Amino acid sequence: MNTMKWLIKREFWEHKGGFFWAPIVFGAIMVLLVMLSLLAMMFGGDKTAQMNGMPLWDFFASMTDLQKADFARISVMSWYGIASTTFSLLYGFTAFFFCLNALFDERKDRSILFWKSLPITDEVTVISKAIFATMVAPAIALGVAIITSVLALLLTCLMLVIKDVGLASTILALPLTYLVPLQWIAALPIYVLWALPTVGWLLMVGAWARSKPLLWAVLIPVLAYGLITWLNKLFQFGWDLAWFQSHIVLRMLFSAVPGSWFKLQPLLIHDDRPELMLSGHALEMLSQSWQLVGTANLWIGVAAGAAMIYAASRIRRWKDEG
Amino acid sequence: MNTNTNSVVSARGLTKHYGKSVAVDCISFEIPAGRIIGLIGPNGSGKTTTLKAMLGLIPFQGELKVLGLDPRTQRDKLMKQVSFIADVAVLPRWLRVREAIDFVAGVHPKFDRAKAERYLKNTKLKPAMKVREMSKGMIVQLHLALVMAIDAKLLVLDEPTLGLDILYRKQFYQNLLEDYFDEQKTIIVTTHQVEEIEHILSDLMFIRDGKITLSATMDEISERFIEVMVSAENTDTARALKPIDERQVFGKSVMLFDNLASGTSRQQIEALGETRSPGIADIFVATMKGTYA
Numbered sequence: 001m002n003t004m005k006w007l008i009k010r011e012f013w014e015h016k017g018g019f020f021w022a023p024i025v026f027g028a029i030m031v032l033l034v035m036l037s038l039l040a041m042m043f044g045g046d047k048t049a050q051m052n053g054m055p056l057w058d059f060f061a062s063m064t065d066l067q068k069a070d071f072a073r074i075s076v077m078s079w080y081g082i083a084s085t086t087f088s089l090l091y092g093f094t095a096f097f098f099c100l101n102a103l104f105d106e107r108k109d110r111s112i113l114f115w116k117s118l119p120i121t122d123e124v125t126v127i128s129k130a131i132f133a134t135m136v137a138p139a140i141a142l143g144v145a146i147i148t149s150v151l152a153l154l155l156t157c158l159m160l161v162i163k164d165v166g167l168a169s170t171i172l173a174l175p176l177t178y179l180v181p182l183q184w185i186a187a188l189p190i191y192v193l194w195a196l197p198t199v200g201w202l203l204m205v206g207a208w209a210r211s212k213p214l215l216w217a218v219l220i221p222v223l224a225y226g227l228i229t230w231l232n233k234l235f236q237f238g239w240d241l242a243w244f245q246s247h248i249v250l251r252m253l254f255s256a257v258p259g260s261w262f263k264l265q266p267l268l269i270h271d272d273r274p275e276l277m278l279s280g281h282a283l284e285m286l287s288q289s290w291q292l293v294g295t296a297n298l299w300i301g302v303a304a305g306a307a308m309i310y311a312a313s314r315i316r317r318w319k320d321e322g
Numbered sequence: 323m324n325t326n327t328n329s330v331v332s333a334r335g336l337t338k339h340y341g342k343s344v345a346v347d348c349i350s351f352e353i354p355a356g357r358i359i360g361l362i363g364p365n366g367s368g369k370t371t372t373l374k375a376m377l378g379l380i381p382f383q384g385e386l387k388v389l390g391l392d393p394r395t396q397r398d399k400l401m402k403q404v405s406f407i408a409d410v411a412v413l414p415r416w417l418r419v420r421e422a423i424d425f426v427a428g429v430h431p432k433f434d435r436a437k438a439e440r441y442l443k444n445t446k447l448k449p450a451m452k453v454r455e456m457s458k459g460m461i462v463q464l465h466l467a468l469v470m471a472i473d474a475k476l477l478v479l480d481e482p483t484l485g486l487d488i489l490y491r492k493q494f495y496q497n498l499l500e501d502y503f504d505e506q507k508t509i510i511v512t513t514h515q516v517e518e519i520e521h522i523l524s525d526l527m528f529i530r531d532g533k534i535t536l537s538a539t540m541d542e543i544s545e546r547f548i549e550v551m552v553s554a555e556n557t558d559t560a561r562a563l564k565p566i567d568e569r570q571v572f573g574k575s576v577m578l579f580d581n582l583a584s585g586t587s588r589q590q591i592e593a594l595g596e597t598r599s600p601g602i603a604d605i606f607v608a609t610m611k612g613t614y615a
Contacts, residue, residue, distance in 0.1 A: 006428035014416050111414035114465070116379065118429055119401040317397075320380045 003120055007128035008136055011102075018094045019137040026090055027148035030083070034152040038159045060165035072170040075156075080149060080180045084259065087145040092257030095133050095195070099202035099256065102129045103316055104213045112316075126207075126313040130199050134192045138258065142188065146181045153177065183286040190289045191258050193298055196305025198255035204308045207315040221249045251301055261289065265297055330355050330476055330508040331376060335384035338371050338532075345371040347532035348384065353525070355475075356505035360519055361512045362606055363529035369512050370408075372529065373480055376510075377406055389475055402431070405469050406478035413453045413461055420449035426468050438471035441497070458485040466494060470502050477502070479511040483518075491515070495522055516602045526602065528609055535609055548591045549578045549600040556594045563590070567608035578608050 012019070041056065054062065063071065103126065106112040115125065157168040171177060205217040225245060232239045246264050254260050262285070292298045331353040338346040346368045353359055363369045375382045378393030378400060386393060391400045413422065419442065427435045445463045453461055462485055469477065483491040499522045503509060513519055526543055528536035538546065552560045552575045561568070564584045565577035578600055579591050591597060 003429045006425055009428075010421075010425055013418070013421050014414070106414070109414060110408075110412045113379075113408040113412045114414070116377075117401070117406045117408070117469075118426065119398070119431075120429055121398045318381060320374070 003124060004128055004131070007120070007125060008132055011129060011132040012136070015098060015132075015137070018098065019140055022094060023087065023090065023141045023144040026087070027144045027151075030086070030148055031151050031155070035155055038155055042159055042163065057163060057165060060160075060163075060167060065170075068167055068170045069174075072167055072174055073176060076153070076171060076174060076176050076180075079152060079156075080176075083145055083149045083152070084184065087141060087148075088258040088260075091138060091141040092254070092260070095137065095256040096198070096202065096253075098137070099129070099133050099199050100206050100213050100217055102133075102206055103203055103312060104206035104209060107207075107319070122313040122317040123310070126203060126309055126316060129203060130196075130309050133199050133256070134195045135188075138188060138191055142184055146184065149181065186286055187259075187289040190261070190292055190298075193302050194261050194292065195256045195258075197251045197301040197308070198253060198305075200305035200308030200312070201252045202256075203312040204315065207312040207319065218253065221252045225249045247297060251297075255301065261292055265292060265295060328354060329387070330357075330389060331510075332387045333372075333384070334386075336372070336375060336386050337383040338368075338375060338380065339383075344532050346375065346382070349529075349532070349534050351527065351534060351537055353508060353510070355508055357524045358499075358503065358509045358511070358522055359525040359527055360516070360523040360602070361510055361527050361529060362516060362602065363512075364610055367529045368532040369529050370480055371532075373406075373408075373478055373510070373512070377404065377408075377478060379408075403475040404478065405472045405474040405476075406480070407465055407469055407482050408480050413465055415452070415454040417453045418449070419447050419451050419464060422464060422468060423449075426472070430472055432473040433468075434471045434473065437501075438467050441467035441470060444493075459487060459490065462486050463490065470497065475507060477507065477509045479509065479513075481513055482511065483513065483515065491518055495519060498522065516606060520602050523602075528606065530610060536605075543602075543605070544599050545588075546580055546582050547578065547600050547605050548581065548588060549576060549598050549604065550591050550594045551576050551596045553595045560594045567604075567611070578604060580609075 106115060153171065157171055160166075160168040160171070202213075202217055205220075206213050209216045225241075225248075228239065228244055229241055231237065232241060250260075250264055254264070329352045331351070333352075334350045335348050336346055336350070337344070337348050349372070361369050361372070371380070374380045375386060376388050376393060378397030381394060388400055389403055393400055423435060423438055426433050426438075442464070445460065445467070447456070447460055447464055451460075453464070456464070462483065466482060469479075483494055486494065495518060498509065511519060511523075523540055525539050526536065527534060550560070551571065554574070557575055560575070560577050563579065563586050566580050566583065567578040569576050577594075579586055581587060581591070
């Protein structure tokens with residue numbers, strides 16, 4: 001257990017830039033942009049922005065309480081939507097390259113010979129990298145995303161208070177404002193399980209490839225897809241190619257993007273109508289995420305991911321670096 | 323050769339192929355505890371492969387036990403008692419001195435933090451320094467400080483002082499002998515600077531083309547090998563005794579004899595002229611003749 005703690009710390013030391021500073025810088029830029037647009041609205045809102053043919057501030061002031069509640073809900077949801085999408089993509093990108101290089105770079109710079117001189121098994125080493133990518137680093141990114149979102153919302157409320165249009169209290173009284181960040185946290189266990197196929201695949205390719213791991217990692221699933229498409233055409237098998245694409249190819253490459261299950265698990269009821277999305281139905285995102293627990297897609301992915309993580313540790317055990 | 327249960331390393335028919343080429347060719351040897359063994363051989367002779375086999379880094383054929391364990395199947399257990407420096411400085415570039423010490427202290431039950439810090443005090447390394455900011459020599463210093471602070475039963479050093487200047491090299495071997503080594507420990511070291519480790523070795527092993535060409539204690543070596551400056555009238559007599567090497571110094575022949583190989587005795591050689599004990603380097607060069615031909 002102690003060894004695991006130090007291995008996680010070791011990953012943090014090495015990847016502080018990508019998993020700690022990058023989200024912070026990204027969050028800071030977002031808050032800055034929000035601040036700039038708020039300032040622009042405060043000082044130029046009457047001239048530039050129009051709502052229903054009215055200058056912005058007059059429109060806000062003219063709204064009924066019901067309209068205000070709707071407007072607050074839409075604003076909060078859109079803001080959380082933007083924050084979660086951008087942070088997810090940033091994290092998915094960082095995690096992809098982390099997993100791909102985790103077992104490759106140590107072979108390239110031969111530092112594997114140092115790590116292997118210590119009493120740490122290959123299994124524990126590889127598992128520590130998977131834990132870092134699926135639990136520790138996402139928790140950091142999530143923390144930063146929540147702080148960023150809350151800061152931006154508070155700044156918005158501050159502006160609304162200064163302008164005295166009465167929307168701030170509506171926003172702060174919305175359950176959504178507090179529930180969405182909690183939902184994100186509650187969906188984290190799903191992420192851990194969902195991300196495993198990509199994490200395992202990339203760790204395995206990184207442990208195995210002599211060079212150009214990115215090329216191998218992308219080429220193998222894409223070529224497999226091409227081959228199956230070709231065979232399917234040639235022999236008229238009538239295979240479900242879309243299924244293969246979303247359950248195998250994309251699962252291998254994009255599962256490390258948080259929330260990618262909304263796109264890749266077709267069993268979930270999809271209702272993209274914006275009015276549903278924005279009027280509190282978004283709260284169902286959490287229950288939708290947890291619905292995955294009942295799908296074979298999730299559990300077969302977990303098994304495949306675990307098998308590939310184990311394979312990565314076996315390859316690391318025996319690969320001769322010359 | 324009997325398998326000695328007290329052996330730290332015991333190899334029987336150890337073989338390693340890379341494709342069709344044989345890197346290690348069915349070698350057998352025993353290394354008892356409390357020795358410092360120099361493993362000497364030209365590049366590509368199989369010494370690093372032999373060490374890697376012992377450290378469980380590569381698969382191999384034959385029988386090999388290190389501290390009674392099979393490095394193929396019991397590596398995890400083995401690494402609790404073995405430490406090693408492989409080849410050159412291999413510390414990751416992002417690592418800081420302080421992190422390196424914290425990490426090894428955290429994962430290695432036999433690491434003595436105070437000892438490592440004591441070694442580092444004698445260097446220019448600072449706790450916040452990253453490996454990428456260090457000179458090659460400094461990286462090796464850090465690595466050696468880490469490894470020397472681990473109380474391992476077997477320490478394997480493959481070219482440990484490569485890139486270090488002469489002052490630190492001497493210091494290192496001095497520390498190794500005085501601070502680190504005791505009769506419970508065994509050290510296996512390979513190096514190209516043979517003369518530097520000569521005085522600390524207790525055993526010598528020459529390896530060539532994947533075969534052990536010489537394996538003896540230093541006492542046996544000084545018994546076996548003798549160099550003589552042969553006076554002109556004795557030259558033919560001396561040559562008849564089959565020296566393993568002959569060179570000319572100031573018009574006189576200097577011949578190196580392996581008493582075991584030529585069946586000669588010390589007295590016999592001493593009668594030929596002025597004798598001296600040859601260095602390991604001389605013996606190495608003589609026995610490796612033709613390696614690069």
